Amino acid sequence: MPNTIPLNQEISLSVIKTACSNCNLRELCLPFGLSLEELERLDDLISTRRRIKRGDHLYRAGEPFDAIYAIRSGFFKTDVLLEDGRDQVTGFQMAGELLGLDGISTEHHTCNAIALEDSEICAIPFSRLESLSREIHNLQHHFHKVMSREIVRDHGVMMLLGTMRAEERLAAFLLNLSQRFTARGFSHAEFYLRMTREEIGSYLGLKLETVSRAFSKFQEEGYIAVQQKHIRILNVSGLKALMNHRA
Amino acid sequence: MPNTIPLNQEISLSVIKTACSNCNLRELCLPFGLSLEELERLDDLISTRRRIKRGDHLYRAGEPFDAIYAIRSGFFKTDVLLEDGRDQVTGFQMAGELLGLDGISTEHHTCNAIALEDSEICAIPFSRLESLSREIHNLQHHFHKVMSREIVRDHGVMMLLGTMRAEERLAAFLLNLSQRFTARGFSHAEFYLRMTREEIGSYLGLKLETVSRAFSKFQEEGYIAVQQKHIRILNVSGLKALMNHRA
DNA sequence: TTTTCCGGTTGACATGGATCAAGCCGACGC
């Protein structure tokens, strides 16, 4: 299991009580750049840690918003539904990333967040986060950066959906996953996909058959080895070249 | 000229000095929900008003970020460029909307902002906005809402690019423009497009010919009347129906 | 062990939109 976050083995009171200050994701997640003392104040704010089983919703579109969620372990997707039944996966989120930022705008969630494997999240009451970030400049600034990063990420997806062809999209997707796994200390070259071909397709604006064919093509070309959801990347620069090739 | 923001005729010192407190966009823009006193503090923060001529850049991808911009009058597009020359319009912005939020994340702008007509913007130094929003809760909260709204908007575009067909995309685009013009007190049924068919196409992930054909089709069906960039919407529900029709 | 089912792969064919190409129209310079 190359990409399962190793949970703390020694379950002690202190582990349960303190949230951020000894979380191994603190360099990726909201606490980034905070001092020890600031970190402890953030700890107080994390009201709940909650387990979400694979397939369960963390929240649904339309529900009132009052907290954002940090993923402590596991893997999620977010999707948006149209009345006519069409849906679009808007993102895949992994440990250290935040969920629920879309809800701030209307005070209701605007998408569904669904666990793709058994996961654990930290709920961060939003009004308390706002109060605390009025006091801790670093927290305020970092939170703004996280929101902005989400906007930039979305622009990347728009670029992908608007101008790239099928194989470029899948290559970009794999490279992005690889890079995010690397940032979490996992192999950049070998990982398990948590989502189905259909979910990948929905995210990339493609049908599952097209995704499947692109995987096969990449394998033929020797860029990757695919075995169901187990992916090994054999030729990173090959994938990268594929993306920039087309004029 | 149905959609030109009427500028204050009496150019007086006070008009030049005070920015937000007598701006007719204050209900749309950043000052939303602030008290008179808070508004005056926000005024102090607006360092510059600047005119941008049609075709000029407000900022370019890669430039250091230090301010966000509120559009006082005019019309902009933002776009992202890939190394291989492909580009994607990521949005069209009109009076009362904010530009530059993408730059917070890396402290560099990640897209280009270009005026599509002679425009006027208010520069809001970001670090000062952060300070002030530590003091004015309403400002902090509203700013968070604005960022979140941008994320939600981007999800809408992803939906559009990922699951809709050409005519649905254009219908969604026209209805969105119409709704935004309405919010600014203009006719919801009649407006001038500030962008070319090519720019619309780039935004919608289509080629300009496809956009043009879709316009013609809508006209044939009696949904709209098109005359170059002058659009009249004749049948709103027809356009709406077009969007939800397909399973 | 056998059956069922779900996710995935692969093939044959259909089609929406891209591409290529010609021509139109209004704005602008000469």
Added chain:
DNA sequence: GCGTCGGCTTGATCCATGTCAACCGGAAAA
């Protein structure tokens, strides 16, 4: 007034991806 040019429209053809369908294989249920 005339030529040029950019933005737009329209037609003919092409092709990437969608659609439909068959089949496979592993996992869970029987």
